[in-house]
Amino acid sequence: MALPFFKKGKDKAPPPKQAPVSAPVESLPTETLLTMDMGASGIVVEESSGAPQSAVDEAAIMYASGQTDMAERLLKDILGGGDRRAWHMLFDLYCIQRREKEFEQLALDYAMRFETSPPVWQKMGSNGGAGAPQQAEAASLELPGLLDKKAAASLREGIAGTDKKAVVRIDFSRIEMVDENGADECAKILSAARKAKRKLQVSGVDRLIALLQDLNRATHSRAVHWLLLLELYQILGQQDNFEDLAVDYAVRFEVSPPSWSEVQAAEVVQTKPAEPADDALRLTGEITPANDSALQQFGSYAATHNDVLVDLTQVTRVDYGSVSQFISVLMQCLGSGKAITLRGHNALIHELFRVMGIDQLAQLIPHHPD
Known part of the structure; x- marks a missing residue:
């Protein structure tokens, strides 16, 4: 499998152009493609240059870099293209920021555009710090x-x-x-x-x-x-x-x-059987270089479990500068032959994971299924 992540300047987010709102991220560092052949007991590393392939990719990187306002403007600009990923990213951004009025207007627009039920409002963890998340009581x-x-x-x-x-x-x-x-x-x-x-x-x-x-x-x-x-x-x-x-x-x-x-139409959901309690690691808040306790927990948990199951439902953002460390933990798991599942993450994080190739290292079960 091939995994792209930024080698040079990997702890810095690529700065956006200053011109139009939907400007692509410029000065992208060199990507490193990690091609893994576990059967041959080796990891082949090849370097190539690359850039985000779409505006959705750009918005994901902007958000991961802390450029939330720019990410929001870009997502609004591309809603007309009909890519539901952009809609789901904006829905989740509004949930994280507690902007219920904007969420409800977006839900009406979504229902008219796609002629199907929109996502339902849910409170997510605060977008500041890694405090304990709050959930709407249902x-x-x-x-x-x-x-x-x-x-x-x-x-x-x-x-x-x-x-x-x-x-x-x-x-x-x-x-x-x-x-x-x-x-x-x-x-x-x-x-x-x-x-x-x-x-x-x-x-x-x-x-x-x-x-x-x-x-x-x-x-x-x-x-x-x-x-x-x-x-x-x-x-x-x-x-x-x-x-x-x-x-x-x-x-x-x-x-x-x-x-x-x-x-607004009701949302139709599947009848779920009672799920047995699992042994998932549940992370919350933001994962950033300044707050690396979550990744330390991840590493400790992975070291003691053969099946690595991480619940990211209440993680609001994975910082761009933390991606390489995140990947490092995943690589260690794969090197030990462990299965990895990351579940419940919001659409903004899911697109970042996809851009950075994390979908090649772990099974992803996002909050909004593809």
Whole structure:
């Protein structure tokens, strides 16, 4: 495998041009390509010159170099190109800086541009220092096999008891039956949450939709089941399905159907099985030359584990000047035949890792899957 990283001046970030906002990084130092052949028990080192291949690369290096404002301007300039990596980098930058208003506007633009649900707001560690990160408290609500009035009441209480700015995760995957009271109450609860602009994540919703579709095809179908299905289409942002069903509802019950409302769609997520606790090293804050305790922890952890699993969910930035030391730890792991996984890192860090060739040394599982 080949690994590019900067040999000359590797602890200094390449300065940007002073002209346009989207100027590329200039005076890039020589890259060294490390070609590894572990079977031959050797590492072949070849030198070649190189530079960031795209504006996304430039933005990643700017951010890693502490040039946050310049990175933000460049990312805004390239959003129109449709590269979702740039959007995810900007989303994560806003989360790190606690800029929820800008995040929500970007989310609306993203939904219109890509016709899919945008990422959900999450607080990340502070962008200053390596203090303990703060996370938005989220509610995870799992509905039982029977969606009745009691289950709906639990859903209502769960949503009401969650901070209004927090994400509410609703798991519909266990539902096998829906009675009339449950359907009526659930539709009202979801409608109220939508009108209050609550941030929703849903899982197992396809199963509930299929169940309601079967109920609605029955000769003696009930209006409440239709209304719940309409509300599900509404919160999922499925306007075509909503309007088709609304027409059928009007014909079937001879009443006016609900109207479509333009709101941010809920995010559909996979139903996750309970995960056993792992032995991952969890790092936080910024990894910088001035604060190298994280890399010291990394090195100590790697020395005592055969499977190296590092959780970077709450790391806000890996400084450009720390990359070579980061790579050094990875190389030591590979030299000992250890498997390395880096997970949960934000999009800004992921693109830096990709530019620097770290994706050739470790399995990367970023916060935003490719």
